[in-house]
Amino acid sequence: MAREECKALLDALNRATACYHHLVLTVGGSADSQNLREELQKTRQKAQELAVATGAPLTTALRDKGLGAEERAEFERLWVAFSGCLDLLEADMRRALALGTAFPLHVRTLRHEAERDFDVGDLRELEREILQVGRMIHDMEMKVNVPRWTVQARQAAGAELLSCAGASSAGFVSVEQRTGPCDPSKALAATVFSAVLLAAVALAVCVAKLS
Template sequence: MLREECKALLDAFNKVTACYRHLVLTVGGTSDSQNLREELKKTRQKAQELAVANRNKLTSTLKDKSLSKDDKAEFERLWVIFSTCMDLLETDMRRALELGQEFPLNIPKKHLIQTGMSGGTSGVAARAMSVQNMKYDADRNIDVMDLKDLEEEIHQVDQMMYEMEMNINVPQWTVEAKQNLGAELKATVSAEASTPGLALVEERKAICDLSKLLAGVVFSAVLIIAIVLAVCVVKLS
């Protein structure tokens, strides 16, 4: 029961961090908006809540001296997966901070650069200069407070990861994989080979190759006969 609980908690954390990464990649793009920034904030806060829950659960479990050898190995594997997800979350939070600083939302529409969509090159250059020379009012910038919060949260995540390493030291190379090397690839190949449609394709391919071989043999025989006949005609003449 404890294994399944930890796996479910880790799976939820993994899904939220993946969602957060997807949202971060859209910052500064055509779909960027205040709604996106709010969704980013909610998602990263949810990820941090799940991170704390995973850390507490796995830490208390791994410190249990009564764990069997198999259980300990399984929870250490989950711990490595959790640590990797934490690294990804911290990286994406830093990326979100950089993009948020580069692409503030309060730029007036008249100063946005329409890159090739409308206007001549002189108009685009003029708008670019306007953006470069603009000074943003921090009090009116809706992103300022959120970016400050994000900086603090990044620091908290870094501190959390440091404490995790100090409390539970599980080097990644000491954790054994649950599958043999290449097991997934072999399973995929086996599944494809067992597919009736693929088997039919392979059979047709074999027949096609045999037909090509026979055609080549016949062509070579005809060519040899033609050469022999030509030589005979030359000698007789």
Template sequence: MVPGECEELLGALSRATARHRLAVLGLGGIADCGALRVGLRRARRLAHRLALASCSRLAAGLQARPRGPDERARLQRLWLILDSLLEGLAMDMRRTLALARAFPLAQPDVRELQRAIQQLGQAMRELEQKVSVSPWTVEAAQPPGAELRAALSASDSSLAPPSVGEEGRSFCHNGGLRLGVVFGALLGVAIVLAVCLGQLA
């Protein structure tokens, strides 16, 4: 159950960090307003809460004795995902703090943001201390590029040009023929006009 619970937490954290990043990107821009600041604060609080819960749950799962090598490998891959999400969230929070100096936030929000950054950094350090996972030792669940190839093959039908039947080919052919005739007629008229104007001159 531990890997499944961690996957659910990381899925929620991934969505929360994405919403938080969208709000951060709007800070200081033309979309900046009171509603954006409120949404940013809510998104940050949710992402922060989920990040701390994910750290605690995944650390407990890795410190406990896994049921087998497959479960441990699965937890280690989840640890890498969590590490990436935490780095992104911390970066967005620091960016928010920097923007808050140029586009002032309410003072309580700044203090809350500073505490959240400190707590997140502490949680990341504690996770590294409790769980020693070297990224280069984690084995991928699929061969390199498998997910990309699967995505591309699934979209082949939408990316491939539609097949042209006999009727379509004859239509294209006739359309091109008509276009050539019209273009030739226009060219002929232009030549005749040029000759007439030359004679008048």
């Protein structure tokens, strides 16, 4: 029962992190708006709630000395997938912080005061949540020692990517209803744009520190 519960929670967490990843890629683009930022806020908070709910039973199971070898191997595979979701969530939260700081809403619209208040409050909250996720990852590694390279996958190479792509599509339905269907070329362009932007932000910070 515990294993099935963990699988269901992990599946929900995977969908939430995949949806958040897609949403982050649109920050600063033509579809950016306060509605998008609010959706980002809700999605990342949902992902964090699912992470807490998933980590607790996984930790309990893997610290059980009486767990059989086959059962332990299955929980270790779930643990590695869980770790990957947390790593992706933290990285995307940091990207959202950088993009949100670089593209404040009140500069691009007429509703200055309301959106300025939302921007400032949300970015501060996002900073705190990034620290919380970082602590969660650290605590997780301290409680359970499962080196990723020791865990054998049960799926063929690349199967997990196809699964993740399916989860991404399912989690992105609400966004498509507002912005239209996902165009692969636009998604690639958004990814490249985000990478260039992050590099520019990092360079600006370095220049500011040196000046």
